[in-house]
Amino acid sequence: xxxxxxxxxxxxxxxxxxxxxxxxxxxxxxxxxxxxxxxxxxxxxxxxxxxxxxxxxxxxxxxxxxxxxxxxxxxxxxxxxxxxxxxxxxxxxxxxxxxxxxxxxxxxxxxxxxxxxxxxxxxxxxxxxxxxxxxxxxxxxxxxxxxxxxxxxxxxxxxxxxxxxxxxxxxxxxxxxxxxxxxxxxxxxxxxxxxxxxxxxxxxxxxxxxxxxxxxxxxxxxxxxxxxxxxxxxxxxxxxxxxxxxxxxxxxxxxxxxxxxxxxxxxxxxxxxxxxxxxxxxxxxxxxxxxxxxxxxxxxxxxxxxxxxxxxxxxxxxxxxxxxxxxxxxxxxxxxxxxxxxxxxxxxxxxxxxxxxxxxxxxxxxxxxxxxxxxxxxxxxxxxxxxxxxxxxxxxxxxxxxxxxxxxxxxxxxxxxxxxxxxxxxxxxxxxxxxxxxxxxxxxxxxxxxxxxxxxxxxxxxxxxxxxxxxxxxxxxxxxxxxxxxxxxxxxxxxxxxxxxxxxxxxxxxxxxxxxxxxxxxxxxxxxxxxxxxxxxxxxxxxxxxxxxxxxxxxxxxxxxxxxxxxxxxxxxxxxxxxxxxxxxxxxxxxxxxxxxxxxxxxxxxxxxxxxxxxxxxxxxxxxxxxxxxxxxxxxxxxxxxxxxxxxxxxxxxxxxxxxxxxxxxxxxxxxxxxxxxxxxxxxxxxxxxxxxxxxxxxxxxxxxxxxxxxxxxxxxxxxxxxxxxxxxxxxxxxxxxxxxxxxxxxxxxxxxxxxxxxxxxxxxxxxxxxxxxxxxxxxxxxxxxxxxxxxxxxxxxxxxxxxxxxxxxxxxxxxxxxxxxxxxxxxxxxxxxxxxxxxxxxxxxxxxxxxxxxxxxxxxxxxxxxxxxxxxxxxxxxxxx
Numbered sequence: 001x002x003x004x005x006x007x008x009x010x011x012x013x014x015x016x017x018x019x020x021x022x023x024x025x026x027x028x029x030x031x032x033x034x035x036x037x038x039x040x041x042x043x044x045x046x047x048x049x050x051x052x053x054x055x056x057x058x059x060x061x062x063x064x065x066x067x068x069x070x071x072x073x074x075x076x077x078x079x080x081x082x083x084x085x086x087x088x089x090x091x092x093x094x095x096x097x098x099x100x101x102x103x104x105x106x107x108x109x110x111x112x113x114x115x116x117x118x119x120x121x122x123x124x125x126x127x128x129x130x131x132x133x134x135x136x137x138x139x140x141x142x143x144x145x146x147x148x149x150x151x152x153x154x155x156x157x158x159x160x161x162x163x164x165x166x167x168x169x170x171x172x173x174x175x176x177x178x179x180x181x182x183x184x185x186x187x188x189x190x191x192x193x194x195x196x197x198x199x200x201x202x203x204x205x206x207x208x209x210x211x212x213x214x215x216x217x218x219x220x221x222x223x224x225x226x227x228x229x230x231x232x233x234x235x236x237x238x239x240x241x242x243x244x245x246x247x248x249x250x251x252x253x254x255x256x257x258x259x260x261x262x263x264x265x266x267x268x269x270x271x272x273x274x275x276x277x278x279x280x281x282x283x284x285x286x287x288x289x290x291x292x293x294x295x296x297x298x299x300x301x302x303x304x305x306x307x308x309x310x311x312x313x314x315x316x317x318x319x320x321x322x323x324x325x326x327x328x329x330x331x332x333x334x335x336x337x338x339x340x341x342x343x344x345x346x347x348x349x350x351x352x353x354x355x356x357x358x359x360x361x362x363x364x365x366x367x368x369x370x371x372x373x374x375x376x377x378x379x380x381x382x383x384x385x386x387x388x389x390x391x392x393x394x395x396x397x398x399x400x401x402x403x404x405x406x407x408x409x410x411x412x413x414x415x416x417x418x419x420x421x422x423x424x425x426x427x428x429x430x431x432x433x434x435x436x437x438x439x440x441x442x443x444x445x446x447x448x449x450x451x452x453x454x455x456x457x458x459x460x461x462x463x464x465x466x467x468x469x470x471x472x473x474x475x476x477x478x479x480x481x482x483x484x485x486x487x488x489x490x491x492x493x494x495x496x497x498x499x500x501x502x503x504x505x506x507x508x509x510x511x512x513x514x515x516x517x518x519x520x521x522x523x524x525x526x527x528x529x530x531x532x533x534x535x536x537x538x539x540x541x542x543x544x545x546x547x548x549x550x551x552x553x554x555x556x557x558x559x560x561x562x563x564x565x566x567x568x569x570x571x572x573x574x575x576x577x578x579x580x581x582x583x584x585x586x587x588x589x590x591x592x593x594x595x596x597x598x599x600x601x602x603x604x605x606x607x608x609x610x611x612x613x614x615x616x617x618x619x620x621x622x623x624x625x626x627x628x629x630x631x632x633x634x635x636x637x638x639x640x641x642x643x644x645x646x647x648x649x650x651x652x653x654x655x656x657x658x659x660x661x662x663x664x665x666x667x668x669x670x671x672x673x674x675x676x677x678x679x680x681x682x683x684x685x686x687x688x689x690x691x692x693x694x695x696x697x698x699x700x701x702x703x704x705x706x707x708x709x710x711x712x713x714x715x716x717x718x719x720x721x722x723x724x725x726x727x728x729x730x731x732x733x734x735x736x737x738x739x740x741x742x743x744x745x746x747x748x749x750x751x752x753x754x755x756x757x758x759x760x761x762x763x764x765x766x767x768x769x770x771x772x773x774x775x776x777x778x779x780x781x782x783x784x785x786x787x788x789x790x791x792x793x794x795x796x797x798x799x800x801x802x803x804x805x806x807x808x809x810x811x812x813x814x815x816x817x818x819x820x821x822x823x824x825x826x827x828x829x830x831x832x833x834x835x836x837x838x839x840x841x842x843x844x845x846x847x848x849x850x851x852x853x854x855x856x857x858x859x860x861x862x863x864x865x866x867x868x869x870x871x872x873x874x875x876x877x878x879x880x881x882x
Contacts, residue, residue, distance in 0.1 A: 088137035099144035099878030119195025153270035219325030232276035260299035265291030316566040328360040359415035398429035436505035441528035442466035478537025482598035537598030554583040660718035662746035667833040669754030671723035680711040700795035733803035781814025
């Protein structure tokens, strides 16, 4: 489910706040469509003409294109009677001063830099500069820029004809990142004139003036980030990405599972700061010390099981842009659509990078491009795909990127380096899209916490408003009671450099005085000490939400993981303004939520949710319903019912076997617990021919080859017990679940699992992992069990418990429960202990199965786990124990 909406003040009456949509830039698409830019093959030169104002059509407003030359006439005092060309060619003291005022205003507007076009007047008219005049104009610009402590770098030069009044594009040759090769064009009489794009960037006096852009990197391919930030090409086997991983399991799997941070710097002359110094990786301090502009890449997870982590990075780190990675050979997979939809919901501009073009067959690459173009043009996306193939495309698309309708697309190879120069030049030119106010009261969102030796507690995050100085006192909170406390900022760092202050829009780390790290959590904020009245956290709030997708219905007491800025916490639905109190896909409503812990929210903030209860994630390309109905290539699981003699089993009857309660134990801890129930009678067994069960090679009809046996409880024959003794691969779990639930018709289904948090969660800090721990996940129609806390973050992955739960949800089996008991962790390894098993026993009692709970022998189960090791990844003799 993906939801968006506007928050409302929980301490005041309802207030109607409209939900923002992506319609703000609709006029741009109409303008571009009218000049032939309604498809991906549109000429980049035509777009350049639109950006510079040389194409005329009725009712056209240049401001619709966010033209970097528009809107600065007011700052040009004293030059109303002189054109830019006259000022360039007559560099008198007054003209230089006027240009200084213009550049100062432009640099202030661009937060430290501006993209300027020499050869075009502010009204879009061509200057028609000859070669000699062009050199004079360029010298004048450099002189005026030097007077305001800025450097000038040529981004692209081109020749244009005087008669047409518009430039003629010619493909670039191989060019450097900072100064591309000159292009040539001429008019009918052979006369040509020159224009160029230059980057005017201010020299930072210190680290606090460093220009910063945050770019969130999402998708299924992350090698490019290593190539960009480490300055080396890939070897085709993932060498470039190894240095980006933070955990050993990321190196082993090749998948990012946490929020990482890498930087790339450009100096004032738009030259890329080397990432290698004397054969070693340059430190952040060395890169930032030579840079005037730094791009902070937020490396987010691309795999579906880490979607919650990706959403937190997208909302908490406040990225200016999103770089969506698409593998040309893999095409547009399901998670690519999820990441694109998330970017659209947050309103963050997106650029797409298609990688692996060196190894991809042409027909496959063509299909990928067609898929991508179709998605971008769809009604839900409404973006204009622009394929960047030259340096002129780079400067034009970068200048108009903030319009939110343009979507630049790059095609690169991390092995050969093809297309990387265009991407680096684009990143160098990218302007800041978000506007932050330094005059507002201080607001700092905490996204991570650290304990640094000899420093103490350190928090990192983004300054959303105001200016923070070292030594300032700020409110920190809310704590568990919703209160704030006063803390002192004793030191500030930006990109690991000590600075005296941090301004709005900058990411920074604060060293705090006399406070323990254990009292701080992600999602807290630091506010101005002058805040009046003193801030308080809230537990309940109202939000206008739109359900973009959800596999089932949303009703009272539904729990979802909500993201609002750095806040990531579970919230429960208390009420909604729907008569039937039910939400489905496509519904819009005002909903009242309740947090588990107090959080600080602002009226008008955007809310996101990307979790989906009870959805078995079958693959990147298909949802659970499609997986249920899809024919499988594996042999169908067989249920063998024993009719008096185990030597003559019979195939399952045509009608399902009825029972009142079906209890299924997932492999290892839960299955072993059910195996210790002695008063049970063997009814049958289920086998999976053709499914890889480690060394399971016995005859298909053999009882010893059973994946799981089926028993009935002697004390109550209406209760059926199925201990699953084998670990079943994710891809086979759904087939296994279908076999069980189509052969047994139960009124109520209970699934037991001894839970390791990483199995069902992405490691949320908002969940209390105190041991022992018992939670319950239930289908939508299930009766709420008040004695067991409901699962807070049901981010289900591909496993047997998720498959069984999802099958019941889709098939409408309402009374279905997934009972989870947390395993203890010792030295990073999950350990099923007596307390874990007692949790399951207690849960069975609370769920109305006291006969089964009383039949369970916890001591015997612990003995079997420790000595017999029943379950997955054991010896064959051990696994055959039933």
